[in-house]
Amino acid sequence: MTQFFKYIIGVILIVLASLYVADKVYTHINSVYYSDTKFQFIRSFQDKKVDYIFLGSSRVENGINPLVIDSITGGHAVNFAVQSSKISDMLLILKLLDEYNVSYQKVFIQIDYIYNFQNQYSNVLDYELIPFYNSNKVIQNHLDKSNKFNSFEFSFPFMRYALYDQKNGFRRLVSNFKKSPSAFSYNNGFKELHGTSSKNTHDLPSYIIENNSDFENLKAYIFKNKINASYFCSPIRRDTKNLDFIDKLTQKIPDLINYTGIIKNEAYFIDNIHLNEKGAYKFSEIFANYILNQSY
């Protein structure tokens, strides 16, 4: 029996040591190859300077084309919006920009129906952050707070790659090696959508919550760090249910730049809340002109 236990312990030690090495290798590859995820795209701006930053969910990622903004304003804009982002994700990105020493003039933050979500996080961003769990405290605190993970598991070498293999495991590693750049990497963070459809994929909520603690935290962070920030809301097709939600939202955020009704042509939408590539072009033009007029 003792011989058996010695055999098992020996194997466990070898495996642990190998997993430790594998963890380092995976993390290194994830750190070196930037272009594959939105987070890595954001991270690649470390120590860089930009003029305008856009934050939000897919409605911004697919709706603001920074190249159009650049051509009109002559500045340098980037789209750091991440699919299914909530307010806490935007706060996280602001903290990370600080951590990565990214300097910028102005940040535009989209707030729409996500105002009703508290203590919720983007599925996409969270998984993209996992490889960088040990790289800084901001990410560590964010993932520890997220109810999707048991951060205890992350304290074992390689576990965060094994348990979330579909997002961060072997296949991801190979795709990183292949280094197929994602569309947003050559569009400054913009990901275009094609086509048009009459589908109503999302209704707006019929009510607005009294107070959002995540939003309060975001405001407090912006105030404390003297960030030049504005809130806005991207276009929404006019046949969307409960459009009056936006009126309720403007009561909560009086300085919200309300662009919900700025594009009326249905051909510019891929569904009721997302613009297609033509809509994004049009909206980006409108936004660029607004920036020019405001002369930040």
Add this chain to the structure above:
Amino acid sequence: MLFNSFAFLLFLIIVFLLYWSVFSKKNTYRNLFLLIVSYVFYGWWDYRFLGLILLSTVVDYFIGRQLERTGIKKKRKLLFILSLSVNLGTLAFFKYYNFFIESWVDAWSILGYHIESYTLHIILPVGISFYTFQTLSYTIDIYRKQLKPTNSFIDFAAFVSFFPQLVAGPIERASHLLPQFEKKFKFDFKLAKSGLHLIIWGLLKKVVIADSCAIYVNEIFKNYDTLNTVSLILGSVYFAFQIYGDFSGYSDMAIGIARLFGFNLKRNFNYPYFSRDIAEFWRNWHISLTTWFRDYLYIPMGGSRVSTIKKVRNTFVVFLVSGFWHGANWTFIVWGFLNALYFLPLLLAKKNRINISTIKMLGIKQTLSVVPRILITFFLTCFAWIFFRADSVEVAFKYISNMVNFNFGIEFLGHERYSVELLLLLVPFVLVEWFNKLYEEPISRNYEFIKLSLCILVIFMFGSYSNPQDFIYFQF
């Protein structure tokens, strides 16, 4: 409690430590302990069905004893029929009741009559087909006077519910496993080590091969009407690897776990995809079920010592029943029928036993003659697996029709960036199995410490954990 779960790992460690440190000293305590932990293991899924195992155990234990005591033919026959009725009746109700009702209603509706359907919402108890066949073999062997019944109810109950092989086999014969419950064991380092190697190799097959293939198989079979020929061929090949990795992986783990407790279970798979013809495939695939049907169905019907027509009949009966054993769906019956068709030319040409010995390492010339036969057998099997995997016979035919229309213009799964990564896993796996086909698993022998560590590392690094899949054979 799945073998590839953290809960099972904890369960196994606790049971293993208690078994060897406290209970192994006396057989009665040891077997009682194994019985209790086996019931806990099964009850983890659904404690309500523990009663069914207990019923099967009690009935077969007492019938076995009565069969031994009485010499009256008529009474023996009655007892035997009673055992068959209880075991097969329970199986028929839980597994086949709705199928029979629906088929009955469908049959009348074809003739233009509408009959009210009385289907029930029945949950299929995990492993019912496995433990039913195991207990049946006990009664049949006693009835045939090939086995003496055990005097110990605890030994028998532990044999029926032995947790490593309770829910998905291998289906053990009482003549092989039951005497082991009567033997006294001492901890055997070599046996335990070989058990550990089997567990790890089986786990690798399950989480690295089967579960990775499952991601693609599920997508391909769900979207078969929009995918092109190559993708659909890949779907059936990936499923072949999925079911092999899943089921042979489970069997390896079951055999390995049993060895940790000093028990030897029979081998259930012997590299079936390296078979040179379909007869060899069936000698190497799910061996415990194939031999069960051979001994308790094929041979009693006359086996191969009858006229050619009867031999053909017997073959078809065995394959159809074997298909039906897998599940209450026409897809399994067609799958069985297809395998019988594959088998038929070999049977008629009396060539079904020409490839008995395992393929040895060959020279280039011999390899060139063997590999095409292996590939033909493999692709025939893949084709039959389409019926096994499809939700209905209609879907299977549509899948095949899309596959053979050689439409390359529509969506090709190979463009998916992950497809290459799957091939990166499958090719080394096939090579490792090919170069170790003379052995039970590839870890034992030289450099086993390094090979074991490497396999565990592979399990962590290449396993699929985001979408854990149940073992396919649990549904049977």
